Amino acid sequence: MGVETWLLVATVVVLAWMYSRWRHSYWSSRGVPSPSALPFIGHFHKEYFIDTKTVDFYKENYTKYYKSQMCGLYDFFSPVLVIWDPEMLKHVFVKDFDHFGDLRDFNLKTGHERDEMVSEMLSLKTGAEWKNLRAIMTPTFTSGKIKSMFPLVCDKADALVKFSMKEAAENPQVDMTKNFGRFTLDTIASCAFGIECNSLVDQNNVFINNVDAFFKISTATLIKTVFFRFMPRLFSLLGLSINPSAGDFFIDMTKQTIAARKAGKRRGDFLDLLLEAGGKSDSTNEKQELSDQCLVAQSVMFLIAGYQTTASLLSFSSFLLAKNKDQQHRLRDELRQMVAEHGDITYQAIMEATLLDACLQGDE
Ligand code: HEM
Known part of the structure:
Protein backbone atom coordinates (compact mmCIF):
# COMPACT_ATOMS: atom_id res chain seq x y z
CA MET A 1 0.00 0.00 0.00
CA GLY A 2 1.20 3.51 -0.80
CA VAL A 3 1.66 6.30 1.74
CA GLU A 4 -1.62 7.93 0.63
CA THR A 5 -3.57 4.74 1.35
CA TRP A 6 -1.98 4.41 4.80
CA LEU A 7 -2.81 8.05 5.52
CA LEU A 8 -6.41 7.51 4.43
CA VAL A 9 -6.76 4.41 6.63
CA ALA A 10 -5.19 6.24 9.60
CA THR A 11 -7.55 9.22 9.10
CA VAL A 12 -10.63 6.95 8.96
CA VAL A 13 -9.50 5.10 12.12
CA VAL A 14 -8.83 8.35 14.02
CA LEU A 15 -12.15 9.86 12.90
CA ALA A 16 -14.05 6.68 13.87
CA TRP A 17 -12.34 6.67 17.26
CA MET A 18 -13.19 10.37 17.80
CA TYR A 19 -16.82 9.67 16.82
CA SER A 20 -16.97 6.83 19.33
CA ARG A 21 -15.45 9.05 22.05
CA TRP A 22 -18.04 11.72 21.27
CA ARG A 23 -20.94 9.24 21.49
CA HIS A 24 -19.50 7.90 24.75
CA SER A 25 -19.37 11.39 26.29
CA TYR A 26 -23.17 11.42 26.76
CA TRP A 27 -22.99 10.70 30.48
CA SER A 28 -19.90 12.77 31.36
CA SER A 29 -21.47 15.81 29.65
CA ARG A 30 -24.46 15.37 31.99
CA GLY A 31 -22.39 14.96 35.14
CA VAL A 32 -23.21 11.24 35.52
CA PRO A 33 -20.21 9.03 36.44
CA SER A 34 -19.39 6.25 34.01
CA PRO A 35 -16.73 3.49 34.04
CA SER A 36 -14.29 3.41 31.12
CA ALA A 37 -15.88 2.05 27.95
CA LEU A 38 -14.50 0.11 24.97
CA PRO A 39 -14.62 2.07 21.67
CA PHE A 40 -17.91 1.30 19.81
CA ILE A 41 -18.85 -1.63 22.14
CA GLY A 42 -19.23 0.50 25.29
CA HIS A 43 -19.96 -1.86 28.21
CA PHE A 44 -21.97 -4.40 26.20
CA HIS A 45 -19.24 -7.09 26.55
CA LYS A 46 -19.38 -6.75 30.36
CA GLU A 47 -23.07 -7.63 30.50
CA TYR A 48 -23.52 -9.95 27.58
CA PHE A 49 -22.47 -13.28 29.09
CA ILE A 50 -24.50 -12.77 32.31
CA ASP A 51 -22.03 -14.62 34.56
CA THR A 52 -20.29 -13.87 37.84
CA LYS A 53 -18.15 -11.23 36.07
CA THR A 54 -21.34 -9.33 35.21
CA VAL A 55 -22.32 -9.36 38.89
CA ASP A 56 -18.80 -8.21 39.89
CA PHE A 57 -19.01 -5.39 37.33
CA TYR A 58 -22.28 -4.14 38.83
CA LYS A 59 -20.94 -4.51 42.38
CA GLU A 60 -17.80 -2.52 41.47
CA ASN A 61 -19.86 0.30 39.96
CA TYR A 62 -22.21 0.32 42.95
CA THR A 63 -19.28 0.62 45.39
CA LYS A 64 -17.33 3.13 43.31
CA TYR A 65 -20.24 5.47 42.51
CA TYR A 66 -22.40 4.73 45.57
CA LYS A 67 -22.76 8.39 46.57
CA SER A 68 -23.89 9.47 43.09
CA GLN A 69 -26.95 7.16 43.43
CA MET A 70 -26.50 6.11 39.77
CA CYS A 71 -24.00 5.49 37.01
CA GLY A 72 -24.13 5.61 33.23
CA LEU A 73 -23.23 2.74 30.88
CA TYR A 74 -23.26 2.30 27.10
CA ASP A 75 -24.86 -0.55 25.20
CA PHE A 76 -22.81 0.11 22.05
CA PHE A 77 -23.75 3.79 21.58
CA SER A 78 -27.07 3.64 23.47
CA PRO A 79 -26.82 5.25 26.91
CA VAL A 80 -28.09 3.08 29.81
CA LEU A 81 -28.71 4.57 33.27
CA VAL A 82 -28.24 2.27 36.28
CA ILE A 83 -30.02 3.55 39.41
CA TRP A 84 -29.87 2.27 43.01
CA ASP A 85 -31.47 5.11 44.95
CA PRO A 86 -34.78 3.68 46.31
CA GLU A 87 -36.62 7.02 46.04
CA MET A 88 -35.57 7.45 42.42
CA LEU A 89 -36.56 3.84 41.68
CA LYS A 90 -40.01 4.49 43.13
CA HIS A 91 -40.39 7.35 40.68
CA VAL A 92 -39.36 5.17 37.72
CA PHE A 93 -41.50 2.15 38.62
CA VAL A 94 -44.53 3.81 40.23
CA LYS A 95 -45.00 7.58 40.36
CA ASP A 96 -43.67 8.43 36.89
CA PHE A 97 -44.19 5.01 35.28
CA ASP A 98 -46.02 6.70 32.38
CA HIS A 99 -42.64 7.97 31.19
CA PHE A 100 -40.70 4.75 31.80
CA GLY A 101 -43.02 1.93 30.68
CA ASP A 102 -41.05 1.04 27.55
CA LEU A 103 -38.16 -1.39 27.84
CA ARG A 104 -35.02 -1.05 25.75
CA ASP A 105 -35.71 -1.21 22.02
CA PHE A 106 -33.95 -4.35 20.84
CA ASN A 107 -34.89 -3.70 17.19
CA LEU A 108 -35.09 -7.32 16.08
CA LYS A 109 -36.35 -6.55 12.58
CA THR A 110 -34.31 -8.96 10.45
CA GLY A 111 -37.25 -10.40 8.50
CA HIS A 112 -36.58 -13.86 9.99
CA GLU A 113 -39.66 -15.69 11.36
CA ARG A 114 -38.06 -16.43 14.72
CA ASP A 115 -36.97 -12.79 15.19
CA GLU A 116 -40.44 -11.58 14.20
CA MET A 117 -41.88 -13.99 16.76
CA VAL A 118 -39.56 -12.77 19.56
CA SER A 119 -40.47 -9.14 18.83
CA GLU A 120 -44.15 -10.08 19.45
CA MET A 121 -43.41 -10.89 23.11
CA LEU A 122 -45.18 -8.73 25.67
CA SER A 123 -41.87 -7.82 27.32
CA LEU A 124 -40.57 -6.30 24.06
CA LYS A 125 -43.71 -4.41 23.10
CA THR A 126 -43.85 -0.67 23.72
CA GLY A 127 -46.42 2.12 24.10
CA ALA A 128 -50.05 1.42 23.23
CA GLU A 129 -49.21 -2.02 21.81
CA TRP A 130 -47.76 -3.06 25.18
CA LYS A 131 -50.72 -1.60 27.07
CA ASN A 132 -53.26 -3.46 24.90
CA ASN A 324 -30.16 -21.45 58.45
CA LYS A 325 -31.44 -24.52 60.25
CA ASP A 326 -33.61 -22.55 62.72
CA GLN A 327 -35.55 -20.91 59.91
CA GLN A 328 -35.73 -24.26 58.12
CA HIS A 329 -37.39 -25.84 61.18
CA ARG A 330 -39.83 -22.93 61.50
CA LEU A 331 -40.80 -23.30 57.85
CA ARG A 332 -41.14 -27.08 58.20
CA ASP A 333 -43.49 -26.53 61.17
CA GLU A 334 -45.58 -24.05 59.20
CA LEU A 335 -45.91 -26.49 56.29
CA ARG A 336 -46.76 -29.45 58.56
CA GLN A 337 -49.47 -27.38 60.23
CA MET A 338 -50.74 -26.34 56.81
CA VAL A 339 -51.07 -29.96 55.65
CA ALA A 340 -52.81 -30.88 58.94
CA GLU A 341 -55.36 -28.08 58.47
CA HIS A 342 -56.01 -28.44 54.73
CA GLY A 343 -55.45 -32.18 54.38
CA ASP A 344 -52.88 -31.61 51.62
CA ILE A 345 -50.72 -28.92 50.03
CA THR A 346 -53.47 -26.95 48.30
CA TYR A 347 -53.31 -23.70 46.34
CA GLN A 348 -55.27 -21.92 49.08
CA ALA A 349 -52.95 -23.26 51.81
CA ILE A 350 -49.85 -22.00 49.98
CA MET A 351 -51.42 -18.56 49.62
CA GLU A 352 -51.89 -18.47 53.42
CA ALA A 353 -48.36 -19.68 54.30
CA THR A 354 -46.79 -16.41 55.45
CA LEU A 355 -43.36 -17.76 56.42
CA LEU A 356 -43.02 -19.59 53.11
CA ASP A 357 -43.84 -16.33 51.36
CA ALA A 358 -41.27 -14.43 53.47
CA CYS A 359 -38.58 -17.04 52.65
CA LEU A 360 -39.21 -16.74 48.91
CA GLN A 361 -39.49 -12.95 48.98
CA GLY A 362 -36.25 -12.70 50.98
CA ASP A 363 -37.97 -10.73 53.78
CA GLU A 364 -36.01 -10.26 57.01
C1 HEM B 1 -38.91 -15.87 40.64
C2 HEM B 1 -39.30 -15.76 39.42
C3 HEM B 1 -39.35 -14.46 38.63
C4 HEM B 1 -38.69 -13.29 38.82
C5 HEM B 1 -37.67 -12.94 39.90
C6 HEM B 1 -39.11 -12.38 37.77
C7 HEM B 1 -38.66 -11.08 37.62
C8 HEM B 1 -39.12 -10.18 36.68
C9 HEM B 1 -38.69 -8.82 36.53
C10 HEM B 1 -37.65 -8.12 37.41
C11 HEM B 1 -39.35 -8.27 35.49
C12 HEM B 1 -39.25 -6.84 34.98
C13 HEM B 1 -38.26 -6.79 33.87
C14 HEM B 1 -38.04 -5.38 33.37
O1 HEM B 1 -38.89 -4.50 33.56
O2 HEM B 1 -36.99 -5.16 32.75
C15 HEM B 1 -40.21 -9.29 34.96
C16 HEM B 1 -41.06 -9.12 33.88
C17 HEM B 1 -41.84 -10.11 33.36
N1 HEM B 1 -41.94 -11.42 33.82
FE1 HEM B 1 -41.03 -12.20 35.40
N2 HEM B 1 -40.01 -13.02 36.97
C18 HEM B 1 -40.18 -14.29 37.46
C19 HEM B 1 -40.98 -15.29 36.94
C20 HEM B 1 -41.78 -15.15 35.84
C21 HEM B 1 -42.63 -16.20 35.29
C22 HEM B 1 -42.76 -17.63 35.84
C23 HEM B 1 -43.25 -15.68 34.23
C24 HEM B 1 -44.23 -16.46 33.41
C25 HEM B 1 -44.98 -16.06 32.54
C26 HEM B 1 -42.83 -14.28 34.11
C27 HEM B 1 -43.25 -13.40 33.14
C28 HEM B 1 -42.86 -12.08 33.04
C29 HEM B 1 -43.37 -11.16 32.03
C30 HEM B 1 -44.42 -11.49 30.99
C31 HEM B 1 -42.74 -9.94 32.22
C32 HEM B 1 -42.92 -8.66 31.40
C33 HEM B 1 -44.15 -7.95 31.85
C34 HEM B 1 -44.45 -6.75 30.99
O3 HEM B 1 -43.61 -6.28 30.21
O4 HEM B 1 -45.57 -6.24 31.11
N3 HEM B 1 -41.93 -14.01 35.10
N4 HEM B 1 -40.06 -10.45 35.70
Whole structure:
Protein backbone atom coordinates (compact mmCIF):
# COMPACT_ATOMS: atom_id res chain seq x y z
CA MET A 1 0.00 0.00 0.00
CA GLY A 2 1.20 3.51 -0.80
CA VAL A 3 1.66 6.30 1.74
CA GLU A 4 -1.62 7.93 0.63
CA THR A 5 -3.57 4.74 1.35
CA TRP A 6 -1.98 4.41 4.80
CA LEU A 7 -2.81 8.05 5.52
CA LEU A 8 -6.41 7.51 4.43
CA VAL A 9 -6.76 4.41 6.63
CA ALA A 10 -5.19 6.24 9.60
CA THR A 11 -7.55 9.22 9.10
CA VAL A 12 -10.63 6.95 8.96
CA VAL A 13 -9.50 5.10 12.12
CA VAL A 14 -8.83 8.35 14.02
CA LEU A 15 -12.15 9.86 12.90
CA ALA A 16 -14.05 6.68 13.87
CA TRP A 17 -12.34 6.67 17.26
CA MET A 18 -13.19 10.37 17.80
CA TYR A 19 -16.82 9.67 16.82
CA SER A 20 -16.97 6.83 19.33
CA ARG A 21 -15.45 9.05 22.05
CA TRP A 22 -18.04 11.72 21.27
CA ARG A 23 -20.94 9.24 21.49
CA HIS A 24 -19.50 7.90 24.75
CA SER A 25 -19.37 11.39 26.29
CA TYR A 26 -23.17 11.42 26.76
CA TRP A 27 -22.99 10.70 30.48
CA SER A 28 -19.90 12.77 31.36
CA SER A 29 -21.47 15.81 29.65
CA ARG A 30 -24.46 15.37 31.99
CA GLY A 31 -22.39 14.96 35.14
CA VAL A 32 -23.21 11.24 35.52
CA PRO A 33 -20.21 9.03 36.44
CA SER A 34 -19.39 6.25 34.01
CA PRO A 35 -16.73 3.49 34.04
CA SER A 36 -14.29 3.41 31.12
CA ALA A 37 -15.88 2.05 27.95
CA LEU A 38 -14.50 0.11 24.97
CA PRO A 39 -14.62 2.07 21.67
CA PHE A 40 -17.91 1.30 19.81
CA ILE A 41 -18.85 -1.63 22.14
CA GLY A 42 -19.23 0.50 25.29
CA HIS A 43 -19.96 -1.86 28.21
CA PHE A 44 -21.97 -4.40 26.20
CA HIS A 45 -19.24 -7.09 26.55
CA LYS A 46 -19.38 -6.75 30.36
CA GLU A 47 -23.07 -7.63 30.50
CA TYR A 48 -23.52 -9.95 27.58
CA PHE A 49 -22.47 -13.28 29.09
CA ILE A 50 -24.50 -12.77 32.31
CA ASP A 51 -22.03 -14.62 34.56
CA THR A 52 -20.29 -13.87 37.84
CA LYS A 53 -18.15 -11.23 36.07
CA THR A 54 -21.34 -9.33 35.21
CA VAL A 55 -22.32 -9.36 38.89
CA ASP A 56 -18.80 -8.21 39.89
CA PHE A 57 -19.01 -5.39 37.33
CA TYR A 58 -22.28 -4.14 38.83
CA LYS A 59 -20.94 -4.51 42.38
CA GLU A 60 -17.80 -2.52 41.47
CA ASN A 61 -19.86 0.30 39.96
CA TYR A 62 -22.21 0.32 42.95
CA THR A 63 -19.28 0.62 45.39
CA LYS A 64 -17.33 3.13 43.31
CA TYR A 65 -20.24 5.47 42.51
CA TYR A 66 -22.40 4.73 45.57
CA LYS A 67 -22.76 8.39 46.57
CA SER A 68 -23.89 9.47 43.09
CA GLN A 69 -26.95 7.16 43.43
CA MET A 70 -26.50 6.11 39.77
CA CYS A 71 -24.00 5.49 37.01
CA GLY A 72 -24.13 5.61 33.23
CA LEU A 73 -23.23 2.74 30.88
CA TYR A 74 -23.26 2.30 27.10
CA ASP A 75 -24.86 -0.55 25.20
CA PHE A 76 -22.81 0.11 22.05
CA PHE A 77 -23.75 3.79 21.58
CA SER A 78 -27.07 3.64 23.47
CA PRO A 79 -26.82 5.25 26.91
CA VAL A 80 -28.09 3.08 29.81
CA LEU A 81 -28.71 4.57 33.27
CA VAL A 82 -28.24 2.27 36.28
CA ILE A 83 -30.02 3.55 39.41
CA TRP A 84 -29.87 2.27 43.01
CA ASP A 85 -31.47 5.11 44.95
CA PRO A 86 -34.78 3.68 46.31
CA GLU A 87 -36.62 7.02 46.04
CA MET A 88 -35.57 7.45 42.42
CA LEU A 89 -36.56 3.84 41.68
CA LYS A 90 -40.01 4.49 43.13
CA HIS A 91 -40.39 7.35 40.68
CA VAL A 92 -39.36 5.17 37.72
CA PHE A 93 -41.50 2.15 38.62
CA VAL A 94 -44.53 3.81 40.23
CA LYS A 95 -45.00 7.58 40.36
CA ASP A 96 -43.67 8.43 36.89
CA PHE A 97 -44.19 5.01 35.28
CA ASP A 98 -46.02 6.70 32.38
CA HIS A 99 -42.64 7.97 31.19
CA PHE A 100 -40.70 4.75 31.80
CA GLY A 101 -43.02 1.93 30.68
CA ASP A 102 -41.05 1.04 27.55
CA LEU A 103 -38.16 -1.39 27.84
CA ARG A 104 -35.02 -1.05 25.75
CA ASP A 105 -35.71 -1.21 22.02
CA PHE A 106 -33.95 -4.35 20.84
CA ASN A 107 -34.89 -3.70 17.19
CA LEU A 108 -35.09 -7.32 16.08
CA LYS A 109 -36.35 -6.55 12.58
CA THR A 110 -34.31 -8.96 10.45
CA GLY A 111 -37.25 -10.40 8.50
CA HIS A 112 -36.58 -13.86 9.99
CA GLU A 113 -39.66 -15.69 11.36
CA ARG A 114 -38.06 -16.43 14.72
CA ASP A 115 -36.97 -12.79 15.19
CA GLU A 116 -40.44 -11.58 14.20
CA MET A 117 -41.88 -13.99 16.76
CA VAL A 118 -39.56 -12.77 19.56
CA SER A 119 -40.47 -9.14 18.83
CA GLU A 120 -44.15 -10.08 19.45
CA MET A 121 -43.41 -10.89 23.11
CA LEU A 122 -45.18 -8.73 25.67
CA SER A 123 -41.87 -7.82 27.32
CA LEU A 124 -40.57 -6.30 24.06
CA LYS A 125 -43.71 -4.41 23.10
CA THR A 126 -43.85 -0.67 23.72
CA GLY A 127 -46.42 2.12 24.10
CA ALA A 128 -50.05 1.42 23.23
CA GLU A 129 -49.21 -2.02 21.81
CA TRP A 130 -47.76 -3.06 25.18
CA LYS A 131 -50.72 -1.60 27.07
CA ASN A 132 -53.26 -3.46 24.90
CA LEU A 133 -51.46 -6.80 25.03
CA ARG A 134 -50.84 -6.44 28.76
CA ALA A 135 -54.58 -5.78 29.30
CA ILE A 136 -55.36 -8.98 27.39
CA MET A 137 -52.76 -11.07 29.22
CA THR A 138 -53.16 -9.83 32.80
CA PRO A 139 -56.41 -11.83 33.37
CA THR A 140 -54.51 -15.06 32.55
CA PHE A 141 -52.49 -14.50 35.75
CA THR A 142 -55.36 -14.01 38.22
CA SER A 143 -55.31 -16.37 41.22
CA GLY A 144 -58.34 -18.25 39.86
CA LYS A 145 -56.57 -18.93 36.55
CA ILE A 146 -53.29 -19.89 38.19
CA LYS A 147 -55.28 -22.23 40.42
CA SER A 148 -56.38 -24.14 37.30
CA MET A 149 -52.69 -24.78 36.49
CA PHE A 150 -51.90 -25.85 40.06
CA PRO A 151 -52.47 -29.63 39.51
CA LEU A 152 -49.99 -29.52 36.59
CA VAL A 153 -47.35 -27.88 38.83
CA CYS A 154 -48.05 -30.37 41.67
CA ASP A 155 -47.42 -33.32 39.34
CA LYS A 156 -44.00 -31.94 38.49
CA ALA A 157 -43.22 -31.11 42.13
CA ASP A 158 -44.08 -34.70 43.13
CA ALA A 159 -41.69 -35.98 40.44
CA LEU A 160 -38.96 -33.62 41.72
CA VAL A 161 -39.31 -34.85 45.32
CA LYS A 162 -39.38 -38.50 44.23
CA PHE A 163 -36.31 -38.13 42.02
CA SER A 164 -34.28 -36.08 44.55
CA MET A 165 -35.09 -38.51 47.39
CA LYS A 166 -33.96 -41.42 45.23
CA GLU A 167 -30.72 -39.60 44.40
CA ALA A 168 -30.16 -38.75 48.08
CA ALA A 169 -30.57 -42.42 49.03
CA GLU A 170 -27.78 -43.34 46.60
CA ASN A 171 -25.46 -40.38 47.22
CA PRO A 172 -25.60 -37.80 50.08
CA GLN A 173 -24.65 -35.03 47.63
CA VAL A 174 -27.53 -34.07 45.35
CA ASP A 175 -27.18 -31.35 42.72
CA MET A 176 -30.38 -29.48 43.57
CA THR A 177 -29.56 -26.54 41.25
CA LYS A 178 -29.73 -28.98 38.35
CA ASN A 179 -32.86 -30.67 39.71
CA PHE A 180 -34.66 -27.34 40.28
CA GLY A 181 -33.73 -26.32 36.72
CA ARG A 182 -35.17 -29.56 35.30
CA PHE A 183 -38.28 -29.25 37.48
CA THR A 184 -38.84 -25.67 36.26
CA LEU A 185 -38.43 -26.73 32.64
CA ASP A 186 -40.81 -29.66 32.99
CA THR A 187 -43.37 -27.34 34.59
CA ILE A 188 -43.01 -24.70 31.85
CA ALA A 189 -43.18 -27.40 29.15
CA SER A 190 -46.40 -28.63 30.71
CA CYS A 191 -48.01 -25.22 31.47
CA ALA A 192 -46.88 -23.15 28.49
CA PHE A 193 -46.43 -25.69 25.70
CA GLY A 194 -48.75 -28.53 26.73
CA ILE A 195 -45.81 -30.94 26.48
CA GLU A 196 -45.27 -33.71 29.01
CA CYS A 197 -41.55 -34.23 29.55
CA ASN A 198 -39.73 -35.81 32.42
CA SER A 199 -36.28 -34.27 32.05
CA LEU A 200 -35.19 -35.32 35.55
CA VAL A 201 -35.13 -38.92 34.35
CA ASP A 202 -34.86 -38.44 30.58
CA GLN A 203 -31.65 -36.37 30.34
CA ASN A 204 -31.65 -36.47 26.53
CA ASN A 205 -35.10 -35.04 26.07
CA VAL A 206 -35.49 -33.12 22.79
CA PHE A 207 -37.29 -30.21 24.51
CA ILE A 208 -34.44 -29.82 27.02
CA ASN A 209 -31.75 -30.05 24.34
CA ASN A 210 -33.44 -27.26 22.41
CA VAL A 211 -33.81 -25.14 25.55
CA ASP A 212 -30.08 -25.57 26.24
CA ALA A 213 -29.28 -24.57 22.65
CA PHE A 214 -31.65 -21.60 22.81
CA PHE A 215 -30.11 -20.23 26.02
CA LYS A 216 -26.48 -20.90 25.10
CA ILE A 217 -24.67 -17.56 25.06
CA SER A 218 -21.59 -18.07 22.90
CA THR A 219 -18.88 -15.83 21.47
CA ALA A 220 -20.28 -16.58 17.99
CA THR A 221 -23.66 -15.15 19.06
CA LEU A 222 -21.88 -12.10 20.49
CA ILE A 223 -20.10 -11.52 17.16
CA LYS A 224 -23.42 -11.93 15.34
CA THR A 225 -25.06 -9.40 17.69
CA VAL A 226 -22.26 -6.87 17.10
CA PHE A 227 -22.58 -7.42 13.33
CA PHE A 228 -26.35 -6.89 13.51
CA ARG A 229 -26.03 -3.76 15.62
CA PHE A 230 -23.64 -2.06 13.22
CA MET A 231 -24.85 -3.41 9.85
CA PRO A 232 -28.51 -4.46 10.27
CA ARG A 233 -29.32 -4.19 6.53
CA LEU A 234 -26.39 -6.37 5.40
CA PHE A 235 -27.23 -8.79 8.23
CA SER A 236 -30.80 -9.17 6.95
CA LEU A 237 -29.69 -9.34 3.30
CA LEU A 238 -27.51 -12.32 4.20
CA GLY A 239 -30.62 -14.00 5.66
CA LEU A 240 -29.10 -14.19 9.16
CA SER A 241 -31.18 -14.36 12.33
CA ILE A 242 -30.29 -12.90 15.71
CA ASN A 243 -32.01 -15.73 17.62
CA PRO A 244 -30.59 -19.28 17.70
CA SER A 245 -32.10 -21.83 15.31
CA ALA A 246 -33.44 -23.77 18.33
CA GLY A 247 -36.17 -21.08 18.36
CA ASP A 248 -37.72 -22.82 15.32
CA PHE A 249 -38.33 -25.91 17.43
CA PHE A 250 -40.52 -23.93 19.85
CA ILE A 251 -42.35 -22.17 17.02
CA ASP A 252 -43.21 -25.47 15.28
CA MET A 253 -44.13 -27.22 18.51
CA THR A 254 -46.38 -24.41 19.75
CA LYS A 255 -48.09 -24.10 16.35
CA GLN A 256 -48.90 -27.83 16.43
CA THR A 257 -50.23 -27.58 19.98
CA ILE A 258 -52.36 -24.53 19.08
CA ALA A 259 -53.87 -26.46 16.16
CA ALA A 260 -54.70 -29.37 18.49
CA ARG A 261 -56.26 -27.01 21.05
CA LYS A 262 -58.35 -25.28 18.39
CA ALA A 263 -59.58 -28.75 17.44
CA GLY A 264 -60.92 -29.09 20.98
CA LYS A 265 -58.10 -30.73 22.99
CA ARG A 266 -57.99 -28.63 26.20
CA ARG A 267 -56.05 -29.13 29.47
CA GLY A 268 -56.44 -25.90 31.49
CA ASP A 269 -52.89 -24.60 30.99
CA PHE A 270 -51.43 -21.21 30.03
CA LEU A 271 -51.92 -21.89 26.30
CA ASP A 272 -55.62 -22.61 26.83
CA LEU A 273 -55.95 -19.40 28.83
CA LEU A 274 -54.23 -17.42 26.09
CA LEU A 275 -56.50 -18.98 23.46
CA GLU A 276 -59.53 -17.93 25.47
CA ALA A 277 -58.03 -14.50 26.17
CA GLY A 278 -59.25 -11.50 24.29
CA GLY A 279 -59.42 -7.93 25.28
CA LYS A 280 -60.74 -4.56 24.38
CA SER A 281 -58.26 -2.48 22.50
CA ASP A 282 -57.82 1.02 23.96
CA SER A 283 -58.04 2.63 20.55
CA THR A 284 -60.95 0.75 18.97
CA ASN A 285 -62.70 -0.68 22.06
CA GLU A 286 -63.19 -3.86 20.04
CA LYS A 287 -62.45 -7.38 21.22
CA GLN A 288 -59.05 -8.52 19.96
CA GLU A 289 -58.06 -12.06 19.08
CA LEU A 290 -54.42 -13.00 19.60
CA SER A 291 -52.80 -14.16 16.36
CA ASP A 292 -51.06 -17.54 16.27
CA GLN A 293 -47.69 -15.80 16.03
CA CYS A 294 -48.55 -13.74 19.12
CA LEU A 295 -49.63 -16.91 21.01
CA VAL A 296 -46.36 -18.63 20.09
CA ALA A 297 -44.41 -15.56 21.22
CA GLN A 298 -46.11 -15.42 24.64
CA SER A 299 -45.47 -19.15 25.23
CA VAL A 300 -41.78 -18.78 24.37
CA MET A 301 -41.67 -15.69 26.59
CA PHE A 302 -43.01 -17.84 29.44
CA LEU A 303 -39.92 -20.00 28.92
CA ILE A 304 -37.49 -17.06 28.76
CA ALA A 305 -39.08 -15.14 31.65
CA GLY A 306 -39.84 -18.12 33.87
CA TYR A 307 -36.95 -20.56 33.51
CA GLN A 308 -33.77 -19.05 35.00
CA THR A 309 -35.71 -16.77 37.35
CA THR A 310 -37.74 -19.54 39.00
CA ALA A 311 -34.91 -22.12 39.01
CA SER A 312 -32.52 -19.60 40.64
CA LEU A 313 -35.11 -18.55 43.21
CA LEU A 314 -35.64 -22.19 44.25
CA SER A 315 -31.88 -22.90 44.37
CA PHE A 316 -30.92 -19.82 46.38
CA SER A 317 -33.86 -20.15 48.80
CA SER A 318 -33.02 -23.82 49.45
CA PHE A 319 -29.34 -22.99 49.89
CA LEU A 320 -30.14 -20.28 52.45
CA LEU A 321 -32.57 -22.59 54.28
CA ALA A 322 -29.88 -25.28 54.40
CA LYS A 323 -27.51 -22.74 56.00
CA ASN A 324 -30.16 -21.45 58.45
CA LYS A 325 -31.44 -24.52 60.25
CA ASP A 326 -33.61 -22.55 62.72
CA GLN A 327 -35.55 -20.91 59.91
CA GLN A 328 -35.73 -24.26 58.12
CA HIS A 329 -37.39 -25.84 61.18
CA ARG A 330 -39.83 -22.93 61.50
CA LEU A 331 -40.80 -23.30 57.85
CA ARG A 332 -41.14 -27.08 58.20
CA ASP A 333 -43.49 -26.53 61.17
CA GLU A 334 -45.58 -24.05 59.20
CA LEU A 335 -45.91 -26.49 56.29
CA ARG A 336 -46.76 -29.45 58.56
CA GLN A 337 -49.47 -27.38 60.23
CA MET A 338 -50.74 -26.34 56.81
CA VAL A 339 -51.07 -29.96 55.65
CA ALA A 340 -52.81 -30.88 58.94
CA GLU A 341 -55.36 -28.08 58.47
CA HIS A 342 -56.01 -28.44 54.73
CA GLY A 343 -55.45 -32.18 54.38
CA ASP A 344 -52.88 -31.61 51.62
CA ILE A 345 -50.72 -28.92 50.03
CA THR A 346 -53.47 -26.95 48.30
CA TYR A 347 -53.31 -23.70 46.34
CA GLN A 348 -55.27 -21.92 49.08
CA ALA A 349 -52.95 -23.26 51.81
CA ILE A 350 -49.85 -22.00 49.98
CA MET A 351 -51.42 -18.56 49.62
CA GLU A 352 -51.89 -18.47 53.42
CA ALA A 353 -48.36 -19.68 54.30
CA THR A 354 -46.79 -16.41 55.45
CA LEU A 355 -43.36 -17.76 56.42
CA LEU A 356 -43.02 -19.59 53.11
CA ASP A 357 -43.84 -16.33 51.36
CA ALA A 358 -41.27 -14.43 53.47
CA CYS A 359 -38.58 -17.04 52.65
CA LEU A 360 -39.21 -16.74 48.91
CA GLN A 361 -39.49 -12.95 48.98
CA GLY A 362 -36.25 -12.70 50.98
CA ASP A 363 -37.97 -10.73 53.78
CA GLU A 364 -36.01 -10.26 57.01
C1 HEM B 1 -38.91 -15.87 40.64
C2 HEM B 1 -39.30 -15.76 39.42
C3 HEM B 1 -39.35 -14.46 38.63
C4 HEM B 1 -38.69 -13.29 38.82
C5 HEM B 1 -37.67 -12.94 39.90
C6 HEM B 1 -39.11 -12.38 37.77
C7 HEM B 1 -38.66 -11.08 37.62
C8 HEM B 1 -39.12 -10.18 36.68
C9 HEM B 1 -38.69 -8.82 36.53
C10 HEM B 1 -37.65 -8.12 37.41
C11 HEM B 1 -39.35 -8.27 35.49
C12 HEM B 1 -39.25 -6.84 34.98
C13 HEM B 1 -38.26 -6.79 33.87
C14 HEM B 1 -38.04 -5.38 33.37
O1 HEM B 1 -38.89 -4.50 33.56
O2 HEM B 1 -36.99 -5.16 32.75
C15 HEM B 1 -40.21 -9.29 34.96
C16 HEM B 1 -41.06 -9.12 33.88
C17 HEM B 1 -41.84 -10.11 33.36
N1 HEM B 1 -41.94 -11.42 33.82
FE1 HEM B 1 -41.03 -12.20 35.40
N2 HEM B 1 -40.01 -13.02 36.97
C18 HEM B 1 -40.18 -14.29 37.46
C19 HEM B 1 -40.98 -15.29 36.94
C20 HEM B 1 -41.78 -15.15 35.84
C21 HEM B 1 -42.63 -16.20 35.29
C22 HEM B 1 -42.76 -17.63 35.84
C23 HEM B 1 -43.25 -15.68 34.23
C24 HEM B 1 -44.23 -16.46 33.41
C25 HEM B 1 -44.98 -16.06 32.54
C26 HEM B 1 -42.83 -14.28 34.11
C27 HEM B 1 -43.25 -13.40 33.14
C28 HEM B 1 -42.86 -12.08 33.04
C29 HEM B 1 -43.37 -11.16 32.03
C30 HEM B 1 -44.42 -11.49 30.99
C31 HEM B 1 -42.74 -9.94 32.22
C32 HEM B 1 -42.92 -8.66 31.40
C33 HEM B 1 -44.15 -7.95 31.85
C34 HEM B 1 -44.45 -6.75 30.99
O3 HEM B 1 -43.61 -6.28 30.21
O4 HEM B 1 -45.57 -6.24 31.11
N3 HEM B 1 -41.93 -14.01 35.10
N4 HEM B 1 -40.06 -10.45 35.70
